[in-house]
Amino acid sequence: EIISPLLWVIYLDPLLTVLNQEARDPFILKSSALLNYSPLEFEQHSLPISHLTFMDDSTLIASSKSGIEDRLSITAEFYTLNNTQANSAKYVLLSSSSPSSKITFDLSPSPLISDISFPFPFLPLNTSFRFLGVWFSLSASSDFVLKQARSMVKDMAALLGPKKLLAQHVAYLYNAVLLPRLEFRLQTTLFSESTIQSIVNLMFSVLRRKAGLAATTPLALLFLKLPFSIQNAFYRFLSSHIASWQKIFTHPDFKDFALYAISYLQGYLGAESCPTTINLEPWSQVVSLRTHTLFNSFLFSSRFNITWSLSFRPPRRDLQPALPLRSILPHSIFQSSWKLWKNLNIFVLAQLVSPCGRYLMNWFDFQHLCIVRKKGRIPTWFNFIKNNFLSSSSSSLLLSSYFINPSFTLASPCLLDDSTKDYSFYPQ
Incomplete structure (x- = not known):
């Protein structure tokens, strides 16, 4: 048993190598994050995935039905050559599309394959599935994991409540049994502190009763009054997630995935800088980000002044002097506008001002340059800039605190469309 993991590696390595190098239509994780806005330049990553395998637990991944058929053909030939057999009755299919309840896959004809047709049951898109004891969902919903966590706590509270135990016994079982189980179950989901507290509240009710305290005893007082330590569930789970991501960020084998994960998050946020260097509160x-494990790891750790060092990312230009829109507009306006900015590739105030960095361009300039649609009203966020960042209502001159160094503004040839005749920018 001691060397069984090594034996599995030796046995499966030829199959995994072929799947990585020869399998058709791999599922490609793509990310795009801003490097520079003048001219627009993005950091892009593509990470092909053909399978997830640990020991004898495998998940084949492809971007098309033919890709899955190709992988099934490769694995079927491998099993025949090695005189082994996979239990096809356990095969299930999960797809981002919506096929019928059962799909038949036709394998490539080969003298090594006896059964060339496999009907697979199809799991609905919102169904959670388990891989190595951890539950996932293609719909990015955490409801199933949340229900599991609540059920685990409820079962333990119901079990310990009637028992003749001291508060110390309950605290020990909470620290040494329940929290590790929850930590394992929540490996891919990091909930907020309030949600975590709502999950474990039943156990604290049991603790209060065993300690002879009133049911209304505040949690902070409970931690102070009991003469033994009770671990904070949220801090423990946050530490676990930070440690997991730090391992990914520092291990050379995970560098490609680490680069993808960071750039994907930055691109999704529409941020001009790395998520570890900016305020994520907006x-x-x-x-859609409330249960995103990487985003929450960055967000929650920043609230405790925990900094991240991403040495695997090359240094890039500091765009703070260009005044990112996220940092100068109120949260209420940001909430309703950040997706629009991302679609328009607008990130900083420097993209909205004249080359000298002192004048705000008007909305019709952007329409004329086809930066925005020519129809539609002026958006709220742009009106806010006009009403609050200009020296007067009759001028497009910015307040001095919003002047931008010309080295960060868009140069005229980059800003103006050369194919447009008889157009130039005239500050009012």
């Missing part, structure tokens, strides 16, 4: 209320 995005803290975005629903």
Whole structure:
């Protein structure tokens, strides 16, 4: 048993090598993050994935039905050559599309393959599936994991509640049994502190009863009154996630994935800089990010003044002097506008001003240059800039605090469309 992992590596390595190098239509993780806005330049990464395998637990991944058929053909030939057999009855299919309840895959004809047709049951898109004891969902929903965590706490509270135990016993079981189980179950999901607290509240109710305290005893007082330590669940889970990401960021084998993960998050946020170097609070209320493990790891750690060192990323230009829009506009306006800026590739105030860095261009300039649509009203965020950042309502001159160094503004040839005749920028 001691060398069984090594034996599995030796046994499966030829198959995994072929899947990585020869399998068709791999699923490609793509990311794009801003490097510079003048001219627009993006850091792009493509990471092909053909499988996830650990020991005898494998998940084949492809971007098309033919890609899955190709992988099934390769694995079927490998099993025949090595006189082994996979239990096809356990095969299930999960797809981002919406096929019928059962799909048949036709393998490539080969003298090594006896069964060339496999019907697979199809799992609905919102169904959670387990890989190595961790649950995932293609719909990016954390509801199933949250229900599991609540159920684990509820079961333990129901088990320990009637028992004749001291508060110390309950605290020990909470620290040494329940929290490690929850930590393992939440490896891919990092909830907020309030959500974590709501998950474990039942156990604290049991602790209060065992310690002879009132049910209304505040949690902070509970930690102070009991003469033994009770671990903070949120801090433990946050530490676990930070440690996991730090391992990914520092291990050379994970460099490609680390670069993809960082640039994908930056691109999704539409941020002008690395997520570890900016204030993420403006995005803290975005629903799609509430259970994003990397975003939450950065966000929550920043609240405790924990800094991240990403030595694997090359240094890049500091765009703070260009005045990022996220840092100069109110959160309420940011919440309703950040996706629009991302679609328009607008990141900083420097993109909206004259080459000298002192005048705000008007909205019709952007329409004329086809930077924005020629129809539609002037958006709220641009009106806010006009009403609050200009020296007067009759001038496009910016307040001195918003002047931008000309080295950060868009040069005239880059800003103006050369194919447009008889057009130039005239500050009002």
